[in-house]
Amino acid sequence: MIKKLFGALALVLSCGTAVVHAADAGYPLESAPKPVTDLGALQNGAKIFVNYCLSCHSASAVRYNKLLQIGLTEEQIKNSLLFTGEGVGDMMDIAMSPKDAKAWLGTTPPDLSVIARAKSTNAGPSGADYIYTYLRTFYRDTSKATGWDNLVFPSVGMPHVMWDVQGPRTLTTTTVHQVSSDPANPEAPKVWERVTVTYDQDGYATSQKETLQGEAHASFDAKFTSLNPEKDAAFDMDVADLTAFLAWMSEPVQQDRKLIGIWVMLFLFIFLFVAYRLNAAFWKDVR
Known part of the structure; x- marks a missing residue:
């Protein structure tokens, strides 16, 4: 039984290592600098997401009132993030249908509700690293249909929507x-x-x-x-905030999950000790 347990553990670790090595084969990823616990970064990231992303990319698994968890009030959400008559309890959806998107853009832009978790499966230990590097490696290329290309995602169909911020x-x-x-x-x-x-x-x-x-x-x-280092530095900060928001949006309960996991492990260790002592007391007279 013990051998099987260690064998399964080794298999999991080897699979995890394979994922990291696979990510290293492409363009090297930079670490996203902002944690999902930084409420200021999350609030600014939410504003950037609504202004630059939400016109084409939906987040249909998240309601606007979920943003109360990052310190925003309903009044702030109404005044700063709702522009086309949505309600605070509505999903973060877009008006463009998938059919129209494919006709106008050539493809349907992916929903970003869980994009950070999706990218973590093929981008090493963190999908946030993938997003952060991807958003910072756009460059102009007149040979492409959109006029833009990307080092992380070559021949990407998405243009650089924040080019005016970056300079x-x-x-x-x-x-x-x-x-x-x-x-x-x-x-x-x-x-x-x-x-x-x-x-x-x-x-x-x-x-x-x-x-x-x-x-x-x-x-x-x-x-x-x-060619404008000040704008470029401000853009990097905004991308870090946007990345943190996308990582938080992919799993809003991730901090609670980690805390619950710690308590579960603590309980299991205590239960293991109790079970060991009960087992010793039960077999004491038999021996």
């Missing part, structure tokens, strides 16, 4: 990979090549290729350069 910036990517020394000859040896692509603030790209001498290893590096 202009450029992106330089450096890729090292192997290519054939003679594309016309399939048996030609491969050589290492470095490709540097720079996207200016308007999304126009310039590319430079360089053949490397000797051995190298495959790599990818990306560097953003902000």
Whole structure:
């Protein structure tokens, strides 16, 4: 029995490790800096969500009055978050139907009610890290239909809706990979090549290729350069708040769940001690 228990535990741990390693295969994720216990961040994140996200993305599993839990009053919700006649008890839904969304946007924008939990299944230990990095890695690219692309989600169909908050910036990517020394000859040896692509603030790209001498290893590096550092810093703070709100919205009771879990474990340890003593008292005369 003990061997089976340890075997099951090892399986769970190995599965968890596999998820983290799978996430490492893509663009590296940055840690979301704001916890879901920061009420100020959650309140600002709710405002950003309603103003920038809720026109296309619904949160149909959450009611507006759920925001009372993050310190907002009904009056604040009515005055700051309700703009089209909704009630405080209504779901955070959108007027656009899935059919219209697909016709107008090419695809139906996903519901964001549990997006942080959904992304945690394939983005390492935290879906909040995925969201935080994703929202901060948009860049202009004139070759895309929307005029935007994303490092975390290449060829994403969503434009950068908060570009005016972030301000202009450029992106330089450096890729090292192997290519054939003679594309016309399939048996030609491969050589290492470095490709540097720079996207200016308007999304126009310039590319430079360089053949490397000797051995190298495959790599990818990306560097953003902000043309308005003050706006960029303020944008990062807003994204951190929005990420915290999305993480909270995905599981509003997560703090209560963790606290209940601690009490349950404490009870089980106490019960284990009581059961051990009862077992010793029961078998004392038999032995």
